[in-house]
Amino acid sequence: MSPADTRVTIGRAMCEETPPEPCGMVIFGASGDLVARKLLPALFGLFRRGLLPERFFMLGFARTPMTDDDFRGRVSESILAAHPQGAGQLDDFLALCRYTYGDYDDPAAYTNLALCSSECVMDYHAAENLLFYLALPPHLHAGVVRHLHGAGLTAEGENGSPWRRVVFEKPFGHDLASALELDSRLCSVLRQEQIFRMDHYLGKETVQSILMFRFANAIFEPLWNRGYVDHVQITVAESLGIEHRGAYYDSAGCLRDMFQNHMMQMLALVAMEPPTSFDPERVRDERVKLLHSIRPWTADDMRHWVVRGQYTQGVTAEGASLAGYRHEPRVAEGSTTETYVAARLFIDNWRWQGVPFFLRSGKRMPRKVSEIAVTFRRVPHSMFGMHSKSEMPANVLVLKIQPEEGIDLHIQAKQPGPKSCMATMALAFKYREIFGINPPDAYERLLLDCMLGDRTLFWSREGVEASWRLITPVLDTWCDNPQTSPLHQYTAGTWGPEAAQRMISAAGRQWRR
Structure with a gap:
């Protein structure tokens, strides 16, 4: 079905996206592949749509020694690869980015991270709400959270303000025993409401x-x-x-x-x-x-x-x-x-x-x-000349997730012509064509939900x-x-x-x- 053949009326939207309250985002593993391919382009996508907080900063943290300008150069490369048309807004986004480095198992690195995040809060006039994204191998998760807690970076106010949230990439354990052990270690320093288990699907x-x-x-x-x-x-x-x-x-x-x-x-x-x-x-x-x-x-x-x-x-x-x-x-x-x-x-x-x-x-x-x-x-029962109902094609509803997102419904209809010939046709809906x-x-939606504190699309314990x-x-x-x-x-x-x-x-x- 071509766009010209599509007849769809888009009704009034039932909701509007609103930016989260002011916050900062600290990305662990900021020099890695996942950050370059997914997280940075997603954050820039939110920025272009006006869905980042009005007062926001992004602080990268990794083991690789880099200056702020070095890091911004990497950020620029990642974003232009994903958003070639976004160069006009890139400088404004880069101004929100900073970087620090250290070993993930060094308590002194987290003391320095706490200092850097406090400086960012003041320089960007952002609130002390912090989102920590662990784009790291799973075996590092529990140790990083323990060090964050030791540096006072996971402590929240009495009424949850300022808030502190931690995002984990899968896998969540290697089997049942390791998953339970990981959860126990995380919950010893975090509340369940602070834990966001990411599944980008x-x-x-x-x-x-x-x-x-x-x-x-x-x-x-x-x-x-x-x-x-x-x-x-x-x-x-x-x-x-x-x-x-x-x-x-x-x-x-x-x-x-x-x-x-x-x-x-x-x-x-x-x-x-x-x-x-x-x-x-x-x-x-x-x-x-x-x-x-x-x-x-x-x-x-x-x-x-x-x-x-x-x-x-x-x-x-x-x-x-x-x-x-x-x-x-x-x-x-x-x-x-x-x-x-x-x-x-x-x-x-x-x-x-x-x-x-x-x-x-x-x-x-x-x-x-x-x-x-x-x-x-x-x-x-088949009444259209078939020997049995098993010869009648079934109706199939297909929810297409990738590479092109949409929904198809396969139904039976008369094929044009003088004879009563049946044919299967698909009522096809494609997000790109309709809207x-x-x-x-997917990371745009999920990162926004992390900042909003909405755990609907995240795994529970x-x-x-x-x-x-x-x-x-x-x-x-x-x-x-x-x-x-x-x-x-x-x-x-x-x-x-x-x-x-x-x-x-x-x-x-x-x-x-």
């Missing part, structure tokens, strides 16, 4: 829209249950390999890297019960309840309904050679780390009893795509624990009894191992392509 426009789509439209919510839904597929496919993350990925694997967080959160949003209100804690509570409702995999389930794979050498569609996983940089020789997982699961509650959910994620797929596809039951702009980056309780037994089984779920090979540039196709075919369904 929850900041994507389509993911945010799931709740409104479900609960603000009477034509869909009555159908969102076992009576009308045949099955649900959630796919997160990546065309890239592991890039420069070989050491991390080889110790994590697909199940930890994607299933424990992104996949579980998307599943929770699409299947959760309606919260009593859009209050952040009520929404998070319902997500946790959904995670608790997922039926754990038994040893027999793992043998038949969980498939793990690893890509081998292949070629792109253009004929370029792709290295196998075991030949990627910083991957152990003979590694058995999975780069692909497909699984079937059930949700044991009233709404979804008996409805299968199929999840898959993998590296080196033919293309990059993330989507949630809700396939509805077929009509009860005339590209959706903001209970959610992290519930997810690890489901995932850890699978990891333990793979480690202790690998024959239960063998590691299947698949050629780079394909849709995964044949075992994944056999798995879903055994359930009477097919993967979407």
Whole structure:
């Protein structure tokens, strides 16, 4: 459907974005890749939209010695790479940026950080509200927070003013035991309200829209249950390999890297019960309840309904050679780390009893795509010349998360012409075409929410624990009894191992392509 064919009336907006109260943001790991690629462009995006606080500063902190001007040079490079048209406002943004450095395990560095942040508060006439963003390897999180606490940087006022908040990037632990230990160490110096567990998938426009789509439209919510839904597929496919993350990925694997967080959160949003209100804690509570409702995999389930794979050498569609996983940089020789997982699961509650959910994620797929596809039951009887209702195509609702965010609804209609021929057509909605702009980056939404203190789109402690309780037994089984779920090979540039196709075919369904 082209933009010219799209007929959509955009109604009056129900809310307006307002900037947060004055604050400062301290970014740990400020010289790193995540900051350059995501955080700095996102902050500049908020700046251009007038959504940063009126009085604001950004203080970078890392081990790399740099002056303020050196750091501003790096900030400029990152922003111009992401916002080539933003040069006109760049100098104003750079004026908000400062830098200090030190070792993450040196108490003196945090004493100096406290001094630098106080100077910034005075120089920028900002309040003492501070947001600490830990763009660091997970093993450093607990130590950094302990040192922040020791320097008095996490202490809040009696009424939460000034506020102090700490943002953590995934992974939140390596398994259930480590996740619980990390949470215990964080909570020894922070209140839960100060902790923001970041999952950038929850900041994507389509993911945010799931709740409104479900609960603000009477034509869909009555159908969102076992009576009308045949099955649900959630796919997160990546065309890239592991890039420069070989050491991390080889110790994590697909199940930890994607299933424990992104996949579980998307599943929770699409299947959760309606919260009593859009209050952040009520929404998070319902997500946790959904995670608790997922039926754990038994040893027999793992043998038949969980498939793990690893890509081998292949070629792109253009004929370029792709290295196998075991030949990627910083991957152990003979590694058995999975780069692909497909699984079937059930949700044991009233709404979804008996409805299968199929999840898959993998590296080196033919293309990059993330989507949630809700396939509805077929009509009860075919009257259009087909031998059985099984030949009638099903209606499918596709929530497209990336690369192009939008929603498709596949329905059946008469094909133009003298004969009564049926054809499948898609009612397609694309954010970029309808609203005339590209959706903001997920980090923009989430950074703004951090400053506003809105934890709706962040993991709760209970959610992290519930997810690890489901995932850890699978990891333990793979480690202790690998024959239960063998590691299947698949050629780079394909849709995964044949075992994944056999798995879903055994359930009477097919993967979407």
